[in-house]
Amino acid sequence: MCGIIGYTGKKESAPYLIDGLKALEYRGYDSAGVAVCGADGLRIIKSAGKVAALEIKVKAVSPEGTCGIAHTRWATHGKPTEINSHPHTDCSGEIAVVHNGIIENYLPVKERLEKNGHRFKSETDTEVIAHLLEEKLKNASGDYEKELLKAVAEAAAELSGSYAVAAVWKKAPGTVIGAKKKSPLVAGIGDGENFLGSDVSAFGNHTDKAVYMDDGDIAVIKASGVEIYDKNCAPKKYEISVMEKSGSEAGKNGLEHYMLKEIREQPFTIKSTIESVLADIDSAFGIKTGDLKKIKNIMMVGCGTAYHATATAKYWMEEFTNIPTQAELASEYKYRKAAIPKETLAIFVSQSGETADTVAALEKAKEAGFKTVAICNVYGSTISRISDHTFYTKCGQEISVASTKAFTAQLAALFALSVLIGRAVGFLDEKTEKRLLDELSRIPEAVGEAVKSEGAVKELAERYYRDKSFVFLGRNVNYPIALEGALKLKEITYLQAEGFAAGEIKHGPIALLSVGTPVIALAPGDSLFDKMSNACEEVMARGAEAVAVTDSRGNKALDPKIKNRIVLPDTPEYLAPMVNVVALQLFAYWIARLNGREIDQPRNLAKSVTVE
Ligand code: AGP
Numbered sequence: 001m002c003g004i005i006g007y008t009g010k011k012e013s014a015p016y017l018i019d020g021l022k023a024l025e026y027r028g029y030d031s032a033g034v035a036v037c038g039a040d041g042l043r044i045i046k047s048a049g050k051v052a053a054l055e056i057k058v059k060a061v062s063p064e065g066t067c068g069i070a071h072t073r074w075a076t077h078g079k080p081t082e083i084n085s086h087p088h089t090d091c092s093g094e095i096a097v098v099h100n101g102i103i104e105n106y107l108p109v110k111e112r113l114e115k116n117g118h119r120f121k122s123e124t125d126t127e128v129i130a131h132l133l134e135e136k137l138k139n140a141s142g143d144y145e146k147e148l149l150k151a152v153a154e155a156a157a158e159l160s161g162s163y164a165v166a167a168v169w170k171k172a173p174g175t176v177i178g179a180k181k182k183s184p185l186v187a188g189i190g191d192g193e194n195f196l197g198s199d200v201s202a203f204g205n206h207t208d209k210a211v212y213m214d215d216g217d218i219a220v221i222k223a224s225g226v227e228i229y230d231k232n233c234a235p236k237k238y239e240i241s242v243m244e245k246s247g248s249e250a251g252k253n254g255l256e257h258y259m260l261k262e263i264r265e266q267p268f269t270i271k272s273t274i275e276s277v278l279a280d281i282d283s284a285f286g287i288k289t290g291d292l293k294k295i296k297n298i299m300m301v302g303c304g305t306a307y308h309a310t311a312t313a314k315y316w317m318e319e320f321t322n323i324p325t326q327a328e329l330a331s332e333y334k335y336r337k338a339a340i341p342k343e344t345l346a347i348f349v350s351q352s353g354e355t356a357d358t359v360a361a362l363e364k365a366k367e368a369g370f371k372t373v374a375i376c377n378v379y380g381s382t383i384s385r386i387s388d389h390t391f392y393t394k395c396g397q398e399i400s401v402a403s404t405k406a407f408t409a410q411l412a413a414l415f416a417l418s419v420l421i422g423r424a425v426g427f428l429d430e431k432t433e434k435r436l437l438d439e440l441s442r443i444p445e446a447v448g449e450a451v452k453s454e455g456a457v458k459e460l461a462e463r464y465y466r467d468k469s470f471v472f473l474g475r476n477v478n479y480p481i482a483l484e485g486a487l488k489l490k491e492i493t494y495l496q497a498e499g500f501a502a503g504e505i506k507h508g509p510i511a512l513l514s515v516g517t518p519v520i521a522l523a524p525g526d527s528l529f530d531k532m533s534n535a536c537e538e539v540m541a542r543g544a545e546a547v548a549v550t551d552s553r554g555n556k557a558l559d560p561k562i563k564n565r566i567v568l569p570d571t572p573e574y575l576a577p578m579v580n581v582v583a584l585q586l587f588a589y590w591i592a593r594l595n596g597r598e599i600d601q602p603r604n605l606a607k608s609v610t611v612e
Contacts, residue, residue, distance in 0.1 A: 001074035001606035002086075002100035003027035004185070005202040006166040006176035009193025009223045013037075013068035014058050020195075020202040021051045021072045026399055026607035027100075027198060028074025031085035034058060035096035038065030041170045042096050046085040050601075066223070067174050069166045069196075071098035074606040077106075078123030088127040090134035091119055094170040097133070099126040100198055101183040102611050104161030129155060129165055137169070144171040145220065152179050152218055153233050162356065162611065166196050178219040183610050184354050184382055187211040187219050187226045189240060194221045198610075199354070200243050200380065201397065208243045212380050244379055257599045259400035259492070263585050266405050267448035270578065272394035273409040274440055277416040281437070285373050285417055286389025287345070292424035297341035298325040299370070301333055301361045302349040303609070305403040305487065306410060309349050311480035312577050313414035319574065320422035320436070330357035331612075334364050346370040347417070351398055351406035352608040353381020360612070362386055375413050377406050391417075400600045401607045402492050404585045407484065408447065411578050415440055439572050443579070449569040450582035456566055457583055460547060461590030463564070464518045468495055471512060471544070472584070473502040473535055474522035481522055481577045485584030492592040492602050502535040515543035520587070522580050525553025526573040536562055549583050551576070 003024025007016040017034045032054040033046030043063035047054040051072055071086035078084035087096035103109070106125035109132065114120065118131040136151035148169050156163075162182035168175070178185050178196045188195030188203035188210055195203035196219060200210045213219060216231040228236045255261045277284045298317050300310035310327040317325040324341075330348075334357065346365040350358045353376035362383060365372055374387035377395050384390040393409035419436045422428035428436070464470075470489055474482035479501045486499035500509045502521065513519065519539045523532035536546040540561060547564040548554065555567045566583045592599050 001028045001608055001610050002198070003072040003202065004069070004098050004100055004164055004166050004196065004198045006069045006178065006196035006221060007193065008067040008174055008176050008221055009190065010066055011193065012064065013066055014063050016206070017068050017070035018051065018055050018058060019205060020197060021054070021070050023201040023204065024198055025051050025072050025601070026401065027610070028072050028606045029601050030073055030075050030080035031082065032070070032072045033085045033087050034063070034068055034070040035087040035168055036063035036065040036068040037168045037170065037173050038063065042089070042093060042168065044087055044089065044096060046082050048080055048082045048085065067168060067176060069096060069098050069168050069176055076102055076611055077125045084122045084124050086126060088122060088124060088130045090130040092134065095130050095133050095137070095167060097126065097130045097165055097167045099129060100164045100610060101162035103128060103159050103163060105159065109158065129159070129167070132158065133167060140171070144169065145175050148172050148175065148177055149218060149220055149229060149233055152177050153229070153231055156181065156218070156231065164198060174222055176221040178213070178221065180213045180217055181215050182356070182359070185213045185219070186380070187213065187221060187228070189226055193223060194226050196221050199378070204243065209240050210243055210380065211238045211240055212385065241380055257400065257589070259402055259404060259589055259599050262398055262400055262405045263582065263589065264451050266408050266582060267444045267451060269395040269405045270408050270412050270447055271444035273412045274416070274444065276394050277391070277413060278437060278441065281416060281420055285391050285420065287371065287373060289424050291371060292421055294343050295323060295345045295421060295425065296343040298323050298345050298347065298421070299328060299365070300325070300347040300349060300414070301328045301330050301358060301365070303330050303355050303357050305407050305484060306349040306351060306355070306358070308480045308484040308487070309407055309410035309414060310347070311483070312411060312477055313418060315477045316415055316418040316574060317421070320418045320428055321425055322427045323421070323425065328361070330355065330361040334360040340368045344368070344370040346372045347414070348372060348374045348383055348387055349410050349414070350374070350383050351377045351403055353378045353383040354608045354610050355383075356610050356612050359383055359386065375410055377409070401602055401605050402488055402588070402599070408578050408581065412440065412443065415575070439575060443571065443575055446569040446571050446579050447582055450579045453566055453568060453583055454586050457586040458590045460564060460566065461587055461594055465591045465594035467516070467518055469512070469517060470495065470497040471509070471517060471519045472497065472499040473505065473519060473532070474499070475502045475528045475531055477574055477577050478522040478580060481581050481584065484581055485520060485588070488585055488588035489591060491605060492588055492597055492599050493595055494597065494603065495591070502532055505535060506538065510538065510542065513539055513542045513544040517544040518547055519544045520547045520549060520584070523548045523554050523558065524551040524568070524573070524576050524580070525557055526576065529554055529557060533558065549580055
């Protein structure tokens with residue numbers, strides 16, 4: 001995680017750096033800092049806390065200089081204090097670096113540098129990079145810019161782990177240098193000014209032209225242009241990508257939080273995603289029909305909410321294709337001695353496309369020879385560039401750390417993909433394919449109705465927001481939705497919330513219940529309604545309070561004792577997750593809001609988890 005921005009041009013750099021940090025703050029928000037390279041050398045300003053706190057300090061100082069780097073941090077090594085915040089400097093204070101990633105061998109490197117007389121100020125792994133550059137540059141003379149490039153290449157060769165680094169040096173004013181390995185770094189090409197960023201949002205207000213760096217690349221960014229070198233300092237040709245304008249409007253639309261705006265956007269983001277798939281379903285996922293026909297095994301991989309999308313889609317894949325399917329947590333898959341079934345299609349789901357665990361799992365799948373397809377929301381992201389094919393969900397930027405609209409768009413894409421595979425392998429006939437896709441096309445309307453349940457959900461939240469522990473139950477396709485409801489609640493309220501397969505509670509989790517514990521049961525009037533109804537009876541028999549998320553069919557059949565209900569529109573059984581989850585998102589949102597939580601930037605979290 002952590003966000004990096006570098007600027008060099010003709011204007012004062014500080015406002016560009018702060019602007020970039022604000023756009024990157026979703027990557028980490030526990031401390032921030034800038035280094036401005038001016039006529040008198042480097043001016044470093046840092047602050048614990050959010051970018052707003054740094055901005056106040058920077059405005060007070062008004063550091064002068066048309067070149068600089070900045071960083072917003074999600075702490076890995078060392079507490080989020082001012083001293084541990086980036087930029088970090090060498091002993092002389094002439095070199096400053098910012099870093100995203102983890103330097104895994106920092107301890108032996110630090111020990112060696114300390115023996116050579118370097119004095120360290122912070123507890124971070126990053127500081128070794130500044131001292132290593134100092135060591136490499138101690139005899140530099142002549143062409144300082146070239147010397148810096150060489151020093152960065154040599155330092156990079158000594159470091160293991162992951163890094164996106166930006167550095168400035170007093171002796172090479174006007175130059176920002178960047179290096180990348182396993183953490184994202186993008187150069188931005190402007191008019192008389194150029195940029196470096198963790199992603200394009202860092203400079204998206206100033207240019208739409210980007211150069212995506214590969215592992216091992218080193219970028220030299222000057223006002224006059226951008227140069228990319230390989231790890232041996234040989235110049236590389238590069239391609240310039242023009243960024244697509246985001247479909248969703250920036251800002252909160254007058255609402256208090258991005259999360260609420262993003263929840264309410266779902267009828268539109270799901271619709272755009274479905275339209276994008278159905279415009280040409282045969283080529284939407286990039287896999288040729290001949291290849292689809294050969295699939296014998298399906299594996300889907302993700303983390304957190306994206307994993308819950310894969311866990312839901314597992315039910316669809318098996319029902320519509322009759323092909324064995326696994327939903328895998330990326331962080332578990334990558335270190336497991338997993339089987340390598342022949343003709344596996346591996347599907348990687350990620351909003352950001354930068355999640356380190358998912359990237360590592362994707363690399364492992366590629367080594368295994370699997371065909372890979374990504375479902376991502378961010379154009380040009382690492383996962384989209386590594387996988388064989390990418391389908392982009394059409395959500396626009398998702399800013400709130402708690403993922404909502406990306407999840408439902410992922411579900412829409414995965415549903416369509418399961419139908420596509422089912423038809424290709426001959427398990428679904430044309431009529432069924434058409435019916436399923438028609439039903440999918442009607443989902444945005446149902447989600448629109450679910451969004452309107454906000455008033456009823458808020459009333460429930462007012463009843464339960466003082467509770468400390470919540471249980472979510474679901475079966476079949478709604479089991480992963482119970483997990484997702486619990487994840488949403490815990491990440492933005494910091495309250496204990498657990499999701500279970502309803503049939504499992506009697507095997508242990510029922511012991512959690514005490515008098516009044518809210519149990520949110522996903523109980524639409526579907527084929528498993530009676531089983532969910534039994535689960536509600538069982539929890540109520542222990543004094544817990546059942547809260548039913550149901551539809552009109554379930555509403556009629558539920559035990560009148562269950563007074564707390566959210567009634568959502570009737571949908572086909574397999575598509576109910578996309579509607580039900582909206583109520584759970586709103587429930588988490590309102591419980592958090594009534595508890596006065598920082599909803600868009602919950603404690604300890606970051607939007608994009610680019611470290612293991
Ligand atoms: C969701 O609310 C979480 N913030 C988190 O679980 C997230 O879904 C996960 O880190 C995966 O992110 P990705 O979709 O960007 O890969």
